[in-house]
């Protein structure tokens with residue numbers, strides 16, 4: 364049995380990496396948590412995504428050159444992240 368789930372996971376991870384590279388998603392430098400800053404430059408991200416596909420970049424190998432598949436994935440993953448690092452938003456625990 365082929366594991367489509369694994370491939371889906373790889374595509375998801377690749378899309379997250381592309382989103383991070385293009386600024387659609389950010390990673391908190393303190394907590395290493397990924398969040399969605401809500402500053403969409405989707406056109407710029409599309410260009411970068413297209414460039415990676417055209418270059419057959421190893422990062423997007425699991426998309427088999429399917430640019431629209433990657434773009435769809437980019438759009439959908441951004442909705443799944445919080446608007447800011449959840450840990451930065453949390454007030455520090457008072458040391459009792």
Ligand SMILES: [Zn+2]
Pocket residue numbers: 391392393394395396448449450451452
């Ligand atoms: Zn943080």
